[in-house]
Amino acid sequence: MSRAADRSAQGETLSRAVWSVLAEQGLERLTVRAVAAAAGCTTGLVMHRFPNRRALLLHARQMLHRVTRVRVEALEAEAGSPRAALRAVLRQGMALDEQTRQESIVWMGFLAAAVTDEELIAEHRRNNRAWRERIERLTAAAAPEWTAERVATVTLGLITMTEGMAAYAAADPAAFPAADQERMLDSTLAAYGLA
Amino acid sequence: MSRAADRSAQGETLSRAVWSVLAEQGLERLTVRAVAAAAGCTTGLVMHRFPNRRALLLHARQMLHRVTRVRVEALEAEAGSPRAALRAVLRQGMALDEQTRQESIVWMGFLAAAVTDEELIAEHRRNNRAWRERIERLTAAAAPEWTAERVATVTLGLITMTEGMAAYAAADPAAFPAADQERMLDSTLAAYGLA
């Protein structure tokens, strides 16, 4: 394997270690040593790959965005209709299983970390705006007769609902089972006339 | 002033200092020293009022719940109709101004801190369940003809939407102005038949 591929693969391993620590131990225990331990290496390697801790977190944050974008684009391509695409893409944004539940916790951890970090908050805003534009595009395709304003308003309702649902279910999975989440999504799409 | 009142007032001052640090500096800088500085005292006083840092955070978290409950009950009492009450209570859960925006940031900070803290997560779940029951009660009053299942599903849609809206607007207030938030809330209430 080439040197460049090695470096890239290590960056990926370390970013996944960041997610793992963030999901299992939370932001307060997200230290360079904890990440190194989760990645099975030492702090020396971490600090050779990244100039400092903030750069490590930023890389992990950006990689999280890329991974979810790939998954969402696959769902969108597989869907049989615009409305099916909209539903499938919104669905994966909730916390339906252990995998997506952990992603929600990681997501909230990055958001909490972004309060003090200018680069992290900028990344968060970029991603959120791209996400909103994606859902606006899917909503417009699912309801071609709607005005742009109607599309924007309904999109805002849909993205905030799935985001909030993920936060609730991540913090209390027993109280918000997957079936309830899906029923809620379907009834909301129906209420908006997107069923 | 009596001793007991003094102690209680100090606990309140310190809890407000916790919120202040959490809103302005984030979870990573939420140290005992930072809280003491924000409260205008020394770490000695903090550690005399609370046995440790976790107890301080838990008290601040519980007080946040009490304060918002009082505000919500006042809004509910002032409202002229069940539907007005539902709307007013949901409205204050979004991030419409600097005050509620900071509350959302504090809320997310506590949620991120709860990942590692059993007591904090238990408190969070208690509060969320009480919040859901409140909105279920208001929704049932606003639509008396609905079945319990319909009430539950719509309630879940409403609380997740406002929660998610608060998160989006707290992180990027420029992209999500108050008017858009309110329009989204009203159009969703209308879509559910609660306008």
Add this chain to the structure above:
DNA sequence: ATGTTACCGTAACGCCTGTTACGAATGGAG
């Protein structure tokens, strides 16, 4: 006025943090 008690600021402790410096190992080039 004096003794007693509660209060709380000061200073220190040990631990853990991010970061840096150095040296050993590794692997390709000549």
Add this chain to the structure above:
DNA sequence: CTCCATTCGTAACAGGCGTTACGGTAACAT
């Protein structure tokens, strides 16, 4: 085989953390 560059583990550093111990001070009771 030898040399050199790269890689990365080890160990240390200064600084900040939560927590503890101690001493002075102010308020109350007698």
